[in-house]
Amino acid sequence: MTTGEIPVDGAIDAHVHLMPDRLMVAIREALNDTAGWEFDHPTNREAIEGDLREHGIERYIALPYAHKPDIAADLNEWLLEEASNSEMCIPFATVHPADDVHAVVEAAFKNGARGLKFQCPVQEVAPDDPRLDPAYELCAKYDQPVLHHAGNAPMFEGSPHVGIERFQQFREQFPEVRACCAHMGTFEHEAFLDIARADENVYLDTSFAMATVVDHHVDFDPASIDDTIFEDLAGRVMYGSDYPNMPHSYEQEYEGLVRRDLSEMAFEALFREATEQFLGEGL
Numbered sequence: 317m318t319t320g321e322i323p324v325d326g327a328i329d330a331h332v333h334l335m336p337d338r339l340m341v342a343i344r345e346a347l348n349d350t351a352g353w354e355f356d357h358p359t360n361r362e363a364i365e366g367d368l369r370e371h372g373i374e375r376y377i378a379l380p381y382a383h384k385p386d387i388a389a390d391l392n393e394w395l396l397e398e399a400s401n402s403e404m405c406i407p408f409a410t411v412h413p414a415d416d417v418h419a420v421v422e423a424a425f426k427n428g429a430r431g432l433k434f435q436c437p438v439q440e441v442a443p444d445d446p447r448l449d450p451a452y453e454l455c456a457k458y459d460q461p462v463l464h465h466a467g468n469a470p471m472f473e474g475s476p477h478v479g480i481e482r483f484q485q486f487r488e489q490f491p492e493v494r495a496c497c498a499h500m501g502t503f504e505h506e507a508f509l510d511i512a513r514a515d516e517n518v519y520l521d522t523s524f525a526m527a528t529v530v531d532h533h534v535d536f537d538p539a540s541i542d543d544t545i546f547e548d549l550a551g552r553v554m555y556g557s558d559y560p561n562m563p564h565s566y567e568q569e570y571e572g573l574v575r576r577d578l579s580e581m582a583f584e585a586l587f588r589e590a591t592e593q594f595l596g597e598g599l
């Protein structure tokens with residue numbers, strides 16, 4: 317192994333987007349309109365998986381999200397079908413708050429979904445929105461985790477659907493549900509780190525926030541996350557990339573992380589064990 321590679325066997329990327337082409341194109345156009353981001357990475361599953369494997373990734377969590385009502389059930393089914401043809405894909409499911417939340421989520425879990433994803437600002441639903449209660453009740457019943465885009469980066473500082481208060485309220489209601497706040501909780505990473513320290517069922521993922529080029533795109537410095545955080549919160553910070561919806565190369569997601577002076581334990585936790593624990597594998 318040369319330096320610069322992910323120093324862990326069986327590495328997992330906890331934040332990948334896999335969606336039907338039509339939906340992926342719409343999402344990319346929206347990100348291009350609002351943030352000016354351009355994307356060169358492939359969108360089909362085989363190509364994505366080939367790219368991830370080249371970087372030593374053996375499995376990944378695939379995150380769908382429903383930006384409007386009445387599409388989540390089909391989207392979940394599509395993703396479960398893709399995952400059934402893949403050794404690498406760990407499929408999550410989604411639901412829109414205006415759907416029959418209980419029915420959509422229960423069907424997804426019964427068919428093999430391994431967790432739920434909410435893109436809070438895009439779906440216009442906060443983590444503590446009571447319309448999501450049936451989803452969290454099913455997470456508890458089926459012992460499945462949930463991942464939220466609950467922070468206000470990159471362009472959601474005016475959104476009422478994100479931020480530490482809404483996440484905190486959700487935690488108070490459903491402390492038994494394992495929950496990840498994506499992107500290290502940026503731009504409120506300090507507050508989200510505090511929640512993770514206090515609540516053993518709270519996880520964070522590194523996607524986008526820890527990329528070496530993140531400051532080209534948003535006002536955030538990965539150096540503000542100290543090495544000690546990866547040691548002290550080992551097992552609760554998951555490596556993730558946001559591939560393929562990111563305007564930089566895949567290496568740039570992990571090159572800064574692997575250069576850090578972390579213990580072997582912390583690297584194993586970051587690149588594999590935290591995600592296994594989040595998924596409830598081998599607990």
Ligand SMILES: [Zn+2]
Nearest residue numbers: 331333523558
């Ligand atoms: Zn994402």
